Amino acid sequence: xxxxxxxxxxxxxxxxxxxxxxxxxxxxxxxxxxxxxxxxxxxxxxxxxxxxxxxxxxxxxxxxxxxxxxxxxxxxxxxxxxxxxxxxxxxxxxxxxxxxxxxxxxxxxxxxxxxxxxxxxxxxxxxxxxxxxxxxxxxxxxxxxxxxxxxxxxxxxxxxxxxxxxxxxxxxxxxxxxxxxxxxxxxxxxxxxxxxxxxxxxxxxxxxxxxxxxxxxxxxxxxxxxxxxxxxxxxxxxxxxxxxxxxxxxxxxxxxxxxxxxxxxxxxxxxxxxxxxxxxxxxxxxxxxxxxxxxxxxxxxxxxxxxxxxxxxxxxxxxxxxxxxxxxxxxxxxxxxxxxxxxxxxxxxxxxxxxxxxxxxxxxxxxxxxxxxxxxxxxxxxxxxxxxxxxx
Amino acid sequence: xxxxxxxxxxxxxxxxxxxxxxxxxxxxxxxxxxxxxxxxxxxxxxxxxxxxxxxxxxxxxxxxxxxxxxxxxxxxxxxxxxxxxxxxxxxxxxxxxxxxxxxxxxxxxxxxxxxxxxxxxxxxxxxxxxxxxxxxxxxxxxxxxxxxxxxxxxxxxxxxxxxxxxxxxxxxxxxxxxxxxxxxxxxxxxx
Numbered sequence: 001x002x003x004x005x006x007x008x009x010x011x012x013x014x015x016x017x018x019x020x021x022x023x024x025x026x027x028x029x030x031x032x033x034x035x036x037x038x039x040x041x042x043x044x045x046x047x048x049x050x051x052x053x054x055x056x057x058x059x060x061x062x063x064x065x066x067x068x069x070x071x072x073x074x075x076x077x078x079x080x081x082x083x084x085x086x087x088x089x090x091x092x093x094x095x096x097x098x099x100x101x102x103x104x105x106x107x108x109x110x111x112x113x114x115x116x117x118x119x120x121x122x123x124x125x126x127x128x129x130x131x132x133x134x135x136x137x138x139x140x141x142x143x144x145x146x147x148x149x150x151x152x153x154x155x156x157x158x159x160x161x162x163x164x165x166x167x168x169x170x171x172x173x174x175x176x177x178x179x180x181x182x183x184x185x186x187x188x189x190x191x192x193x194x195x196x197x198x199x200x201x202x203x204x205x206x207x208x209x210x211x212x213x214x215x216x217x218x219x220x221x222x223x224x225x226x227x228x229x230x231x232x233x234x235x236x237x238x239x240x241x242x243x244x245x246x247x248x249x250x251x252x253x254x255x256x257x258x259x260x261x262x263x264x265x266x267x268x269x270x271x272x273x274x275x276x277x278x279x280x281x282x283x284x285x286x287x288x289x290x291x292x293x294x295x296x297x298x299x300x301x302x303x304x305x306x307x308x309x310x311x312x313x314x315x316x317x318x319x320x321x322x323x324x325x326x327x328x329x330x331x332x333x334x335x336x337x338x339x340x341x342x343x344x345x346x347x348x349x350x351x352x353x354x355x356x357x358x359x360x361x362x363x364x365x366x367x368x369x370x371x372x373x374x375x376x377x378x379x380x381x382x383x384x385x386x387x388x389x390x391x392x
Numbered sequence: 393x394x395x396x397x398x399x400x401x402x403x404x405x406x407x408x409x410x411x412x413x414x415x416x417x418x419x420x421x422x423x424x425x426x427x428x429x430x431x432x433x434x435x436x437x438x439x440x441x442x443x444x445x446x447x448x449x450x451x452x453x454x455x456x457x458x459x460x461x462x463x464x465x466x467x468x469x470x471x472x473x474x475x476x477x478x479x480x481x482x483x484x485x486x487x488x489x490x491x492x493x494x495x496x497x498x499x500x501x502x503x504x505x506x507x508x509x510x511x512x513x514x515x516x517x518x519x520x521x522x523x524x525x526x527x528x529x530x531x532x533x534x535x536x537x538x539x540x541x542x543x544x545x546x547x548x549x550x551x552x553x554x555x556x557x558x559x560x561x562x563x564x565x566x567x568x569x570x571x572x573x574x575x576x577x578x579x580x581x582x583x
Contacts, residue, residue, distance in 0.1 A: 151399075
């Protein structure tokens, strides 16, 4: 078991809202609460299933449950699972609340410093107020962030980004590193190992939110011109200030990854990090098709996600699916069932070049991994990331 | 410093519940909220002790060695009692109600205030025409909401909560349905 990472382990930068003594203590509590659930409570579901639910199902049906739906239909009646679920949901709500408090204390002043970063790195910000926010971003507030990615309390508001940056650190219990950059850093590390001659000149990060996964590519590929897009203006305002303060030039623009305004063949690397599950059936196909259009010949598309359910033990799939209904991730289930080869093919890629891999976490390469499992509510706890991609 | 803004706390989307009685989910959220604030207080106290220790105003060993005198003991006991009185006040109301003879069902107050103004000389018993089964059906067809309103003669199902002796309630605990299959299925539709 690794040492718990304090919220203090998050690297400070000028975009990150400062916290008071008690605000910090509150965030620390939520982090500890989540960690407690992961380490001490989560595993009990498996015990309840193996010793109680499964034997009872087998007696009744003369076979073990085959699907995660059969597992779910039994588990929802188990008091242990009910308690686990209500605690996990509560921890998520407390996380947002604890990260909102420092932001609402003096939002106007915080927004002013976001609008005029003290340091400049040469990046840019291009917003498009006319951009239509896709319905899959407004139906529910994704992963229960109140107001979602888009809420604005005043003109030029970046509060959603301020809340999100801290919340990501608390959510992952620090397991994505001091800059929350582990997904990007891990893909960059994988590229350097598996494609040592690949040196992208121009790259694009899709659905970048606050750019926490975007920045590590600058370190891995110092010569690359880095672009990043998102549909949410508050996230991009924050992302821009954050990157400038951290000294990384990124060109942010407010665009929908389904249809961008970049020219054909603009990039030799296109990445996304846990973006696909926050879209929709139609959108995911549009995004892959757009990746194909935007890549140069030989260019790479890589999407990081949690692994597909195919071939997964029904109980593990059931627990990994927890977020779909309980954490406002409506597309989570379906996005984990999509045939990725077909997805590539329909997008114009050669299915023979499609690749899927479990890649080691750059942050945890130096650490022992926490639980070695992909499980709901334990983001980054696996010590691995799942990637899916293709080459044009 | 500009005026503080309250960010919205409710995420758009129906909040899932997991227990047969959704209030159990609510109470757990309250307990965890309270636990969070206790942790915040504890951290603050810890900070205070460490700062005092560092500045030499206090050594932390002094806290362990602190022996409250009789006056302090009494003050603390009084505070604790008042505190528990506040937190557990809800438990006392039943006894208070018994003492005050405050045993009427709340419905009687509703009936009282909803009683239509009667013509002066008419006796109370004839004020409202009796509702026969036939007319009741007619009313239901025309305006179901109105028909659902209780006629004065409707039987009282349960004795008033406050009027039931505590012993009777504890002795006959209502069994909790372990599998409210219908309700659960309704809330969590199968894909």
